[in-house]
Amino acid sequence: MKATKYFIRLLILIVAIIGGGCAATYNLKNKTDLKEQEGNGPIRALTNDSLLYTLETFSFTDSHLKGRGTLKKQGLTVPFDDSIPFNHIVFIEGLQTSTWKGIWVVPMAFVLISGLPALLTPNEFGIKRFPAYDNRPHDTGTGSCPYVYAFDGKQFRLEAEAFGTSVSKSLEAQTFSLLPSLVPADCRLTVRVSNERPETHLLNSVNLFVADAPENSSVVLDINNVLWQLPNTEAPVAAIDNSGKNLLNDIMTKDNCYWKSNLTNITINTGFRDTLEFDFKLPQDASEATLFIHAINTELINEVYSYMGAVLGDATLQFYQALEHDSKLQRNIRDWISECSLKIEMLDGTTWKEAGMMPPEANVVPFSRAIRLCNLSSVKGPLRLRLSTLSDVWRLDAVSVDFSPVKPLQLQALEMNSVSASDNRDWEKAIKSNDSSYALILPLDYFDIHFNPVIALGMKNPVYVFAAQGYLYEWFPTQTESAMSVFSDTMKGVDRIAILKLLLDKQRNFFLTHIYEGWRKSNLVENGSRTN
Template identity: 25%
Template sequence: MRSQRRPVAALCSVAFLASCGAKEIPREDWGAITPDAELRVTTVSGAEHEMTRVTAFTDRLEGAVEVREGALVDSVTIRIPLDSIDFVETRSGNAAWPVLTALAATATTIMIINARGKSDVEPPPTAVGSCPFIYSFDGNEYRLDSETFAGAITRGLARTDLDNLEQLRAVDGLYRMRLANERPETQHTDELTLRVVDHPAGTTVLPDRDGEPRVLVDATGPRAATGLRGADVLAQVMAQDDVFWQGDPVFTIDETDPSSFRDGVELIFPRPASDRGLLSVRAQNTTLAPFVLERFLELFGEDLTEWYRRVDRDPALQSELKEWIRREGMLHVSVWVGDGWVRQAALPDVGPHLPKSQVAELDLAGVEGDVVRVRLEVPRGLWSFDHIGLGTESTASPVVTEVRAMEAFDGEGRDVAPRLMETDGSHVTALPGHTVDLVFQAPPDPPAGNERTVLARTHGFYHIWVEQSGTAQLDQVERILREPGYVNRYMLELFRGTIQ
C-alpha cells in the first residue's frame, strides 16, 4: 500500500552523480526506460526526483523514491506525467543490465506491457535470446508456431517477417493467437496481422525473403545432396521429417584453412520446365547464433546504448550492418551456370527455436542440361536443415486476404489491437513474461478445389539483455564488421574459451 505521508522526494545523492557520472536520456527514448534504470527526473518546475524501479507508460513515468520524515526512511511510488518532465538523466555504466533495452520511436507512441504482478522480471542465466514467439490455438491448446523478425536487434534494423502458421485452426469462425516474450530481452512489435491465402489444392504457400507469399507447385526433393566436405546428406534433407542436418562440428574447424569456417550442402535436382525456379528451404538457426550475437553486443560495454542510438539514426550505418548480417549470417544460395557458381539469393535468419520454410527465386535460364545444381552456404555451426526442394511458381493467382485483430488484450486487460494493425511506429513493447492474446475473424471457407494457408505478418525489433559494463572493445568490433570471415574465427575462439 502506498504510504500516506506527503511524498517529498529525496534529492539526487552525491553517489548517483559521482560514481559513474550522469547521462541525459533523449526525450524520444523515455518510452524505452526499463525497471533496472536508476534515474534523476527533473520536472519543468525544477523539482528533482531520484527514482528506481521505473516503468514507462504512454503518459507517465512511474517509479519508487525514498522519502524521509525525521529518522524514518520510506519508499513510495510516484507518477510523473510526461508533459511535466523537463529532462531525465541516468547513471552511466549501469553494470548488470541495460539502462535502455530499446530505443522507441517516440515516448507518446509506445506502450509498455506490464507483467502479471511483476515488471522487473530477471531472466534465467541460461536463457538464450532470440525474438518474439507466436502461439496458435489449434482447437485444444496454444502451440508454439512462429519465431519472428530474428536478428532485428535494434530499431534501425527492424524488419518485416512472414511465417506460416502450421498449428492455427479456426474455432467458431475465429483464429486465436498469443504473442509472448519468453526471452531475456525487450521486444517491440509494430505489426501483427494475418495473410489468409486460398490457393489451388496440391500447391504450397511459403514466404520469400521480402515477406511476400509465393505459391509453389511441382516441387521435388533432390536426387543427391552432399556436404561441402563430402558427406552424403540426402537422407537428412530429402523430406520434411524434422530430421536435421547441421553440418560438421565447430570443434573440427581447421584454423589454417579459411574454407573450414564455412559449411553447406550441394544438391542436384531435376530441371523444372520453367526458367524460373522456386527453391524451398526448411531450416533453423542453432543456439550458437544468438550466443555469438550476444557476445558481439557485449563488446560495446557501457557504450552499447549509445551505439544503439547511432544505428537507429544513421542510415549509412544501418546499411553497413545489414550488409554485414547478409554476408556473415544469412543462408546463401548459388546455382551452377556454365563453369561456375552464381550467387542468386540470401535467406535471412529464422531463429533457434523453430524451423521455418522460405523460398528463394532462382534464375535457371543459363542452366544447361536436365539437372540443376544448387549450393547452400552458411557459417559453420549456425544453421541446420530439414528439407530442401525445387519447383516452380503456380500460374494460378491465389486469393490473399489481410486480416487484422478484432481484439488484442495484454496482461493488464488493455486492448492494444490498434497498435498492431499496421507498421506505423506505434509499437507494443514487452518485457520477459509479458503476453498479448489476439482474436481474428476467419474469412469464409475457400471455394471447392482450393486449400487455405494462414501466415503471420509481423514487423518489429528487440534488444537482447546483455551486460553493459567496461570499456568498449572497438578494435574487435571494427575487425568483426570489416574483415570478411573474421566473425567465424571469433566464434571459434569463443567456443574454445580462448577469449573472454
C-alpha cells in the first residue's frame, strides 16, 4: 500500500510537471544577471569528454573558463580549482538561485559585452538558413541535426541531414546520404555541413564516395548504406492503413503528395502505432527484390524534447552525463529510436517476418531508402508487406518494389583536399578520420569541405554519397518562471533522471498520451481546424 501511495504521488507530480511545462522566453537579462554575479555561481559545464564541472565561483578569459568547485567523472566527485578551455565545453548551465531568475542552458558560445564575455541563449542567434528546401510537406519540421549541402556549380543546395538520432556521444553514428546536385566546380567538389538549430554538433569524420551508375537508372541507398540501382520499380496494387484508408493515391509515385497519420485515431487503443499494408504483384520467377520508400519525418520529436526538458529542469547536464555511462538509460533511448523507426515485415504464409528497420532520418529534406527482400520463392500469391511505426513520425510519398536482379554498386573514396570553416579555425585534422578528435559546430557555423574529383571525372554517370559521423546535444526547452515555481515546489530532492527513466521505461502510455495531446494542439494551431 505504501508503494502504491508513493507511485500515485509520483504520477501526480509528473502531471504537474508536464502540465506546467512550456518553452522559455530568453532575453538579455541573463547576461546582465551573469555580470552582476561577479563570478559567483553556481554554474555547470559539460565537456566533450563527458566531464561535469560545478563551479561555485568563476571567471572568464578569451579562451578559458576558470573556476573553483567540483568535478564529476564516472560517478566520482572530486574538488576542482583550475581552468577549462572553451573549445572543450559543449554545454554551460546556470543554476537557479534567489537572484538568478530561471535556468538558461547554452552551448559554448561567447560574445564581448562591456569587456566581459557573456553567454548567448538560443533565440539570440537569429538563425537564418541557407537557401531553403521547399520540396517538402508544409507541416514537417525545421530540422534536428547537421544540414548537408552540395554545391551545384552556382549555389549550395540542401540535400540531407546527418546523424539526427545521435543525441549523445554514447549514441554516436555514421550516416550516409546521396548528393544528386553535387558537381565539380573550380576543380573540386564542395560539401557544406552547417548547424542551423539550437544544438551543439560534434563532427568526428566525413567522407565522400562516388560510384559509376548505369545511365538512365535511379539509385538508392539501403538501410545498410549499400548503393543499388532501380531499373524498373512497380507500384503496389493495394494499400491501406490501420484506419482502413486506401493509400494508393498518396504513395503511387514521388509527387510530394504524402500519406500522413490521422491524429484523431491515435489513442492507447491503437498502441500509438501506425500500421500500413501493401500488396505487390509477384512475378513467378522473382527470388529477390528491392523495396523503395520515399519519405520525410515529422517534428514530433520536438514535442518529446519539450516534455523531457520539463521533467529534467536543471538536471539537463546530469542527464547527458548519465547517458554516457548509464546502460539502462542508453537502452531506453535506443528503444525509443527503434519505436520511431519504420519496421518492415513480409508475410510468408501465415507468418509476418521482419525484413528490416528504417530509422528516422530527416524532417526538412525528403529522403529515399531501400530494404532488400530475399527468399521470395517461398512466397505464394501477392507479395504482402507491412510497415509500422510510432504514430505520425513518418510521412510517406512513394512506396514501390523493384524485382530486377541487381548487384550493389561499388563506392570509391575521394580524397579530401581542404576544409574552410566559418569560424576560421583549422578543423581538417579533426574530421579527416574516425578517431578521438571532434570538430565543434555551433549554431550559425558551417564547414565547406573540398574533395578531389579526379576519380569521378572518368565516370559516365557519377553518383556521390556523403558520410558523416558524429553526435549532437539537443538544447532542451527550458521553462517559464511560473513553470519553474512548480518545479521548485514539487521537485525538491527528487531524482529527475529517475522520473524520466520511469516514464520512458515503465509508463510509455502515460508519457505518450501527454505527448500526443500537445502534438494535436500544435497541429491545430498550425493548420487551423485540421488534425489530419
